[in-house]
Amino acid sequence: MNKTDVLCLALGGDGLDVVMHVLQQQGWQVSHVSGASAALAELGMRRHGVGLMRVGDTTEATLHAMEQCVQACPGMEWVALCDEAFLESAPFRDLILESFFDYQLMPLDWNETLHLLDHLARRARLRQQRRAAVVQGEALGMVGNSPPMQQLRQTIRKVATAQACVLIGGESGTGKELAARAVHECSQRRAGPFVAVNCAAIAPSLIQSELFGYERGAFTGATTLKRGVIEMAQGGTLFLDEIGDLPLDLQANLLRFLQNKTINRVGGVSHLEVDVRVIAASHVDLGDAVARGRFREDLFYRLNVLTLTMPPLRKRMEDVAPLAEHFFRLCANERSARLQGFSVHALAAMADYTWPGNVRELCNRVLRAVVMSDSRWITPADLGLAQTLPVTRTDLDAARTRAERDAIHHTLLRVGHNVTHAARELGVSRMTLYRLMDKHGLAPMTREEMNGIQAAVP
Missing domain, CATH: 3.40.50.2300 (Response regulator)
Known part of the structure; x- marks a missing residue:
C-alpha cells in the first residue's frame, strides 16, 4: 500500500x-x-x-x-x-x-x-x-518475536530436518501441539498426515485400541476392523500429547513400536510395519516421573532424542499484545462492527498479569471479551482482569500518555465539558477528542453532546 x-x-x-x-x-x-x-x-x-x-x-x-x-x-x-x-x-x-x-x-x-x-x-x-x-x-504458525520465540523457531527448523523422536516440554497452554505441527510442516513428511492424540483424554481401557487399532472380533462390540492412530499416521507424524499419563503397560507396547517400527492390532497375530515419526509432549517433568517410577526409563530415553521447551507466556510478555491482537482478528465473526480493539487500560492490565494459563488462557479471555464487550474498546473488566495504570516501555512514553490525559481532562473542566470548545482549544476535531476521551477513560458523551454533533466542525 x-x-x-x-x-x-x-x-x-x-x-x-x-x-x-x-x-x-x-x-x-x-x-x-x-x-x-x-x-x-x-x-x-x-x-x-x-x-x-x-x-x-x-x-x-x-x-x-x-x-x-x-x-x-x-x-x-x-x-x-x-x-x-x-x-x-x-x-x-x-x-x-x-x-x-x-x-x-x-x-x-x-x-x-x-x-x-x-x-x-x-x-x-x-x-x-x-x-x-x-x-x-506468525512464521510457523506461532505469534511473537520475543527472543524465546525466535530461538524456538530456529530450533524447530533444525529439529524438522531429522527423523528422530522429539520430546516437547512446557506448561499447559503454551502451545505444544502448535510446535509439533510446525515440526511436521517443516519436515519432509509435510505431505503426510499429522495425527494428534491426547493420552490424558482417553480412558485407560481404550488407549491400546486407540493407539494400535483392533481386528474384527477382538472383543465384544468389535464388529469391524479399526485402524489405530499409529497406523493412521503412516508416512506422517504422530503427536502424543500428555504422554506422561500413559499407563505403564501401554508404555511397554509403545516402546516396542518405537524400537521395531511394527505394531500389532488388538486381537491380531501379524506384525504391521509402519513409517511414522513420533513427537511426544508432557506438561510434567518426565525425568522426575522416571525417578518416581511413574514412567519407563527406557521409553524416556527413546523419546528424549531431540527436545523442544515451550516458554511460558510470563517469560515472553512482549508477545502478549501481538497475541491478543491475533486472537482478536480470529474472532472477526464473533464481534460487532463497532468493537475496534483493546483500550490502553486493557493492554496495561494484560501486561501486568502473570498468565498462569499461558496462551490458552489469553485466547479464552480475548474471546470472552469480544462476545461480552458493549463498548468500542475492550476494557480490563471485559477480560476479567483488574485495571492497572498503563505500563509502557519507557518513562518518556508514560509521561506523554499522562500529559495527554491531563491536558484533555483540565480542558474539559475549564470549558464545562463542552466538547466543541475543548476540541477547539486542543486543536483537534471533535471526533478525535471523543476517541481520546474513550482511550483515557474520561467521562463519556452526554445526550446533549450527542445532539451537539449537528454543529459544524470548528
Missing part, C-alpha cells in the same frame, strides 16, 4: 469527481468505485489504508451499505463525506461515531481535509508496519 493511496467510494451524492481531481493534484494516488458491491470487490482484492465515502442519503439501505464496506476492511481508516443535514439522523450519527474515523461536510474545507488525510496516511503506514511485523511473527 502506497502511503498516499486513497479509495474514493461513491454511495450517492455529488462532488466526488471534484474531490478526486483535487487529491490527484495534491499528489495522492486515487482509486474510485461506485456502489457497495464494487467496493466490496475492490476491498477483497486490494488493501487500502484510507477511504473517503461520499454518502448521498441516510436511508436504511445506505447505512447498511456503509457498514458493510467498513466491516470488509477492519484496519482501514474511513472518512464520511456528507451534507450537514445528514447529521440530523440519529442512526447516521451513531454509525459515524462507532465505525468511522471522522466525517467532513460538503463542500470540503480543503485545509482541514488535507490535514486530516495526511494524519490518516501516517496511521495507515503504522498499520502496514504492524501487519508486516505480525506476518513475520
Whole structure:
C-alpha cells in the first residue's frame, strides 16, 4: 500500500469527481468505485489504508451499505463525506461515531481535509508496519518475536530436518501441539498426515485400541476392523500429547513400536510395519516421573532424542499484545462492527498479569471479551482482569500518555465539558477528542453532546 493511496467510494451524492481531481493534484494516488458491491470487490482484492465515502442519503439501505464496506476492511481508516443535514439522523450519527474515523461536510474545507488525510496516511503506514511485523511473527504458525520465540523457531527448523523422536516440554497452554505441527510442516513428511492424540483424554481401557487399532472380533462390540492412530499416521507424524499419563503397560507396547517400527492390532497375530515419526509432549517433568517410577526409563530415553521447551507466556510478555491482537482478528465473526480493539487500560492490565494459563488462557479471555464487550474498546473488566495504570516501555512514553490525559481532562473542566470548545482549544476535531476521551477513560458523551454533533466542525 502506497502511503498516499486513497479509495474514493461513491454511495450517492455529488462532488466526488471534484474531490478526486483535487487529491490527484495534491499528489495522492486515487482509486474510485461506485456502489457497495464494487467496493466490496475492490476491498477483497486490494488493501487500502484510507477511504473517503461520499454518502448521498441516510436511508436504511445506505447505512447498511456503509457498514458493510467498513466491516470488509477492519484496519482501514474511513472518512464520511456528507451534507450537514445528514447529521440530523440519529442512526447516521451513531454509525459515524462507532465505525468511522471522522466525517467532513460538503463542500470540503480543503485545509482541514488535507490535514486530516495526511494524519490518516501516517496511521495507515503504522498499520502496514504492524501487519508486516505480525506476518513475520506468525512464521510457523506461532505469534511473537520475543527472543524465546525466535530461538524456538530456529530450533524447530533444525529439529524438522531429522527423523528422530522429539520430546516437547512446557506448561499447559503454551502451545505444544502448535510446535509439533510446525515440526511436521517443516519436515519432509509435510505431505503426510499429522495425527494428534491426547493420552490424558482417553480412558485407560481404550488407549491400546486407540493407539494400535483392533481386528474384527477382538472383543465384544468389535464388529469391524479399526485402524489405530499409529497406523493412521503412516508416512506422517504422530503427536502424543500428555504422554506422561500413559499407563505403564501401554508404555511397554509403545516402546516396542518405537524400537521395531511394527505394531500389532488388538486381537491380531501379524506384525504391521509402519513409517511414522513420533513427537511426544508432557506438561510434567518426565525425568522426575522416571525417578518416581511413574514412567519407563527406557521409553524416556527413546523419546528424549531431540527436545523442544515451550516458554511460558510470563517469560515472553512482549508477545502478549501481538497475541491478543491475533486472537482478536480470529474472532472477526464473533464481534460487532463497532468493537475496534483493546483500550490502553486493557493492554496495561494484560501486561501486568502473570498468565498462569499461558496462551490458552489469553485466547479464552480475548474471546470472552469480544462476545461480552458493549463498548468500542475492550476494557480490563471485559477480560476479567483488574485495571492497572498503563505500563509502557519507557518513562518518556508514560509521561506523554499522562500529559495527554491531563491536558484533555483540565480542558474539559475549564470549558464545562463542552466538547466543541475543548476540541477547539486542543486543536483537534471533535471526533478525535471523543476517541481520546474513550482511550483515557474520561467521562463519556452526554445526550446533549450527542445532539451537539449537528454543529459544524470548528
